[in-house]
Amino acid sequence: MKSAVETLNPTRAKLTIEVPFEELKPSLDAAYQRIAKQVNVPGFRKGKVPPSVIDRQVGRGAVLDEAINDALPKLYVQALQENDLQPLAQPEIDITKLEDNDTLEFTAEVDVRPSIDLPSYDDLAVNVDAIVLSDEDIDEQVEALRERFATLNDVERAAADGDIVSIDLVASKDGEVVEGGEVTGYSYKVGAGDMLDGVDDALRGLSAGEEATFVSQLLGGDLAGEDVDVTVKVGSVKEQELPAFDDEFAQTASEFDTADELREDVKTRLERGKRLEQAAAARDAVLEKLLDSAEIPLPEGAVASELAERKGEIEQQLMYAGMTMEQYLDNEKQTVDEFEADLEKRVRDAMAAQFLLDEVAKSEELGVDQAELSQHLMRRAQQSGQNPDEFVKHMVEHNHIPEMVAEVVRGKALALIVEGAKVTDSAGGHVELKNLRPDGTIASAEEIAAAEAAAAEAATAAEEPAETE
Structure with missing residues (x-):
């Protein structure tokens, strides 16, 4: 077999493959055997x-x-290997010459990975927002913790913001109850704003046994987005009584003995969360800066295919949520053109990042060991809410393991780039990205806490004098 490659553009190649007929003999013999088993010819046994x-x-x-x-x-695969091409989609095959017992010639046009000149990534510098933690942030978390331990007391008055009410709700259209539009005995916090538009205004001022009717729009179902009449009736009104934030509360609600210790723990957890956000912002800023410095041509066919797939996934998720695309765009305050432009940018950025990180991984000779792959699979299973064993089985059966390996390798490449970057915050301070995992993903607050505890324990052990006999 002889093959030659023609570069049509930076992301598309055309292979011309010429095959002598003797190389087709195994396939010809197999074809005769298959056909022999399918035909009935008088005088011959089937298959003979x-x-x-x-x-x-x-x-x-x-x-x-x-x-x-x-x-x-x-x-085709053999020709790809001979010419060191990495296809991104199915090829367009065209048989250009077929001479029986002589020659087969065909061409294959296919989108391929672009050749990339790697920019320098040793001296990248980015700036991110400084971590700001106010007393109000801490107070908000403390208040939420107090609400978790609040007691509910029946009150003989009209409902007001912050009260917990038990409600029955019925939605109707033209006098007929909407299918799925009835709720009974639902517990709701007045003023929460997470039910139908208008329900909070209707509930304010209602006492137990009273009802009100208002016009709103359903979020899902056949009548999603249409005006319906909603009647809400209050069954009971309860007032939240928050416990005092004192030492007794700290001992009840946590492992701490004093309110000061509990408040300090709340502060520490908030700081960890903000550090996670800052690390993610730094990682994304480093990658964006590197992408801006690189020329990465993208195959338009692959972009269009990925764009269609992403859009289909979004539409399916909206359907499961009982929302239309129009409602989604209205909630996001986006036009169709803005949505499609934003989605296309994200697809293009993601594809360019994959190409770039793959090239970095190749240059740095990065690999993946079994432990790293297993950890990645476990995290992916947790993120998807699936049983780890079932997730791994699905990945193996559907040949998705190479994709998982690629994700880990790209993450390691990104981690390497970020670790070498100079990251400062808006206050001029140095940002230490110790909460990056080796695969480039961001460690959880729990992992950071465990690492800090282990470091503190190791430091304490190092400071203790060695025992002497």
Whole structure:
């Protein structure tokens, strides 16, 4: 077999492959055997029909078609390997020459990975927002903790913001109850704003046993987005009584003995969360800066395919949530054009990042060991809410392990780039990115806490004098 490659543009190549007929013999023999098992020819047992008889009865053309369909995928892959091409999509195959017992020639046009000149990534510098933690932030978390331990007391008055009410709710259209539009005995905090538009205004001022009707729009179902009449009736009104934030509360709500210790722990957890946000922002800023300095041509066919797939996923998620695309865009305050432009940018940025990080990984000779792959699979299973064993089984059965390996390698490449970057915050301070995992993902607050505890324990052990006999 001979093959030659022609570069049509930076992301598309055309292979021309010429195959002598002797190399097609295994596929021709297999084609004759398959056809022999399918035809009935008087005087011959099924599966034992000679090739010459098959040529007369079925036709040599049918045999050639069968053989070529069998051989083409293997020949195509061989040509890719010989020319060191990495395809990004299915090829467009065209048989350009077929001379029986002589030569088969075909071409394959395909989107391929672009060749990238790696920019320097040793001296990148980015700036991110400084961590700001106010007393109000801490007070808000403390208040939320107090609400978790609040007691509810029945009150003989009208409902007001902050009260917990038990409600029955019925939605109707033209006097008929909407299917799925009834709720009974639902517990709701007045003023929360997470139910139908208008329900909070209707509830304010209602006492137990009273009802009100208002017009709103349903979020899902066949009548999503249409005006409906909603009647809400209050069953009971309860007032939240928050516990005092004192030492007794700290001992009840946590492992701490004093309120000061509990408040300090709240502050520490908030700081960890903000550090996670800052690390993610730094990582993204470093990658964006590197992408801006690189010329990365993108295959338009692959972009269009990925764009269609992403849009389909979003539409499916909206359907499961009972929302239309129009409602989603209205909530996001986006036009169709803005949504599509934003989605296309994200697709293009993600594809460019993949190409760039793959090139960095290749340059740095980064690999993946079994432990790293296993940890990544466990995290992906947790993120998707699936049983780890079932997730891994699905990945293996559907040949997705190479994709998982690629994700880890790209993450390691990104981590390497970020670790070498100079990251400062808006206050001029140095940002230490110790909460990056080796695969480039961001460690959780729990992992950071565990690491800090281990470091503190190790430091304490190092400071203790060694025992002497």
